[in-house]
Amino acid sequence: xxxxxALAATLVTAALCWPASATAEVSLGRQVLAPxxxxxSEGAGTTGGSAAPAANVHVVDDRAGLVAALAAPAPRIVxxxxxxxxxTDDAGRPLDCDDYAAPGYTLDGYLDxxxxxxxxxxxxxxxxxxxxxxxxxxxxxxxxxxxxxxxTTIVGLGRHAVLEGVNLHVDRADNVIIRNLxxxxxxxxxxxxxxxxxxxGEWNSLYDNVSVTGxxxxxxxxxxxxDGDNPDSAQPIHFGRPYQVHDGQLDxxxxxxxxxxxxxxxxxxxxxxxxxxxxxPATDRGRLNVTVHHNLFDTTLQRLPRxxxxxxxxxxxxxxxxxxxxxxxxxxxxxGIVAQANVFTASRDxxxxxxxxxxxxxxxxxxxxxxxxxxxxxxVDLVAEYNAANDPDLGTDAGWEPVRHTRIDAPRxxxxxxxxxxxxxxx
Numbered sequence: 379x380x381x382x383x384a385l386a387a388t389l390v391t392a393a394l395c396w397p398a399s400a401t402a403e404v405s406l407g408r409q410v411l412a413p414x415x416x417x418x419s420e421g422a423g424t425t426g427g428s429a430a431p432a433a434n435v436h437v438v439d440d441r442a443g444l445v446a447a448l449a450a451p452a453p454r455i456v457x458x459x460x461x462x463x464x465x466t467d468d469a470g471r472p473l474d475c476d477d478y479a480a481p482g483y484t485l486d487g488y489l490d491x492x493x494x495x496x497x498x499x500x501x502x503x504x505x506x507x508x509x510x511x512x513x514x515x516x517x518x519x520x521x522x523x524x525x526x527x528x529x530t531t532i533v534g535l536g537r538h539a540v541l542e543g544v545n546l547h548v549d550r551a552d553n554v555i556i557r558n559l560x561x562x563x564x565x566x567x568x569x570x571x572x573x574x575x576x577x578x579g580e581w582n583s584l585y586d587n588v589s590v591t592g593x594x595x596x597x598x599x600x601x602x603x604x605d606g607d608n609p610d611s612a613q614p615i616h617f618g619r620p621y622q623v624h625d626g627q628l629d630x631x632x633x634x635x636x637x638x639x640x641x642x643x644x645x646x647x648x649x650x651x652x653x654x655x656x657x658x659p660a661t662d663r664g665r666l667n668v669t670v671h672h673n674l675f676d677t678t679l680q681r682l683p684r685x686x687x688x689x690x691x692x693x694x695x696x697x698x699x700x701x702x703x704x705x706x707x708x709x710x711x712x713x714g715i716v717a718q719a720n721v722f723t724a725s726r727d728x729x730x731x732x733x734x735x736x737x738x739x740x741x742x743x744x745x746x747x748x749x750x751x752x753x754x755x756x757x758v759d760l761v762a763e764y765n766a767a768n769d770p771d772l773g774t775d776a777g778w779e780p781v782r783h784t785r786i787d788a789p790r791x792x793x794x795x796x797x798x799x800x801x802x803x804x805x
Contacts, residue, residue: 406533406557407435407455411597414782416638416669416691424595424638426531426555427453437535441466441544445524453529458559459536464522464544473521475567480513482506483568492571494617499573515568515584522564522585523547526554534558537803542606545585550592557599560802561587562606565623571616581622591632602643602801603627603650610648610679624648626681631655635665635688643674643801648704650678654686657711657738662687669783670695672792674800675706684708684737685715691780693718694787696796701727707760709739714776716743717760719789723750731767734760741773748789755790 411424418424427434436447437457441464447456465473491497491507503511522543526532528551533539542562548554566583573579587603590596605624613621627644629652630637644650654666666688675682676698683690685708692715697706699722707717722733730749734742742761749758765771787795798804 407457407531411555411638412784415597415784416640416671416782417636417667418595418597418638418669419782420595420636420667422553422595424553424555424597424636426553426597427455427529428531428555429453429529430455430531438462440470441521442468442470448524448526448530452527454531456530456532457535458532458539458541460538461540461542462544463542464524464564465542466521475518478514478517478521478567480510480517483510483514488571489616492573494573494579497573499579502572502574503570511568511570515566515570518567519584525549526551526556528552528554531555531557532559534560534802539802541587544587546588548588548590548593548596551596552593553595554593555597555599556588556601557597558601558802560602560604561627562604563608563624565605565608566625567623569622573617578619579617580619581616583622583625585624586626586629588628589626590628590630590634590637593634594636596630596634596637598628598637598639598642600641600800600802600804602645602803603647604645605647609646611646622648626650626652629653629655630666630668633661633665635667637668639668639670639673641672641796641800641804643676644678644682645674645676646678648679650675650681651683652681653683653688653690654710654713657686659687659712663712666690669780671784672796672800674698674796680704680706680735681708682706684710685713685739686710686737687712689714689716689776689778691716691718691783692720693780693783694789694792694796695720696793696800697722697733699724699728699733701725703728703732705735706733707742708735708737709742709772710737711739713739714741714743714778716776716778716780717747718744718780719746719786719792721748721750721755721789721792722758723793726751729767730758730760730763733758734764734772736764736768736772739772741776743774743776746789750793
């Protein structure tokens with residue numbers, strides 16, 4: 379459950395005053411997920427590194443310190459202080475795309491080689507320039523993607539704790555907490571062109587701000603996700619498609635399970651939250667169970683979330699959607715989304731049918747949701763609106779009912795509550 383403001387202020391003050399050598403018994407780093415707070419409270423619950431001895435508590439303020447702390451013994455608490463840039467070398471010197479580029483790679487050369495008028499649209503790129511792009515991407519991945527292991531809490535220390543150009547990768551881990559951080563611009567210097575992706579081809583990038591793969595019991599709470607001064611909308615057009623340098627802000631894939639995503643702010647992004655990355659049930663069926671509550675989705679365009687296979691409870695979120703919205707809720711293969719008491723703030727020009735998209739699913743349970751235009755909020759039947767504009771129809775029974783959740787707030791209270799308390803530095 380979200381920390382009450384008065385207590386939150388005390389905790390932030392304690393964190394600001396806490397020296398690196400002391401044990402902070404009262405801090406965000408020692409907090410655990412409350413009972414019944416979504417799927418991550420199932421079983422043993424999610425405690426992260428809360429039991430860490432003093433020797434396993436680290437305060438970091440640069441990439442080298444963060445890497446060392448994440449590799450230290452568990453259980454571990456990692457406090458991030460100030461701004462850490464992932465695009466730096468071991469001495470802290472800033473790196474840019476030219477530093478990562480492998481011999482033989484230039485963007486101009488890549489565009490010349492794989493122009494659809496030259497290469498065609500039936501075959502994915504191959505050959506020396508694609509090999510050089512892959513090698514360049516590997517150089518960047520080695521700096522940006524940081525592995526997070528089991529029994530770990532990563533938390534921003536005080537206000538304005540920022541991870542820029544970092545992809546935290548929670549991979550095959552259990553019991554992880556990520557809180558009170560601002561994630562900025564995990565941009566890919568070397569997107570891959572795939573002319574076979576869709577009718578017109580697509581540029582695809584590698585990095586999320588946070589990637590959760592094959593992991594269980596993960597709590598992502600009170601963070602802000604943003605592309606900063608490098609938004610998707612500012613990217614150029616190549617081959618008639620946006621040059622996509624960002625992937626997800628928070629993606630949960632590869633059989634991950636028992637996850638709670640709460641009180642975060644997702645802002646100004648395209649592909650925001652993917653739950654399940656393929657339609658293959660071998661890894662994901664019976665998993666990908668996620669709770670998404672009290673989050674702010676602010677001018678994000680799609681995947682809010684997009685779901686495959688999982689039983690996903692989406693409640694008390696505030697969606698501030700622009701007319702550029704692609705969709706909010708993506709109903710994928712064998713998905714079971716229960717969308718409850720959410721509020722969608724939109725212009726009068728946005729058709730409510732655009733709030734849902736069918737990616738091969740069959741049903742969506744939706745109740746007590748509101749559509750707000752201006753100062754007027756009215757109930758919106760998400761399934762009925764979708765079915766009135768699309769075929770085939772979606773059913774209204776996702777096949778399960780959530781039992782693990784915090785108090786479900788009245789939807790009319792959601793915008794003020796979420797706008798005030800969602801995101802980093804709001805504890």
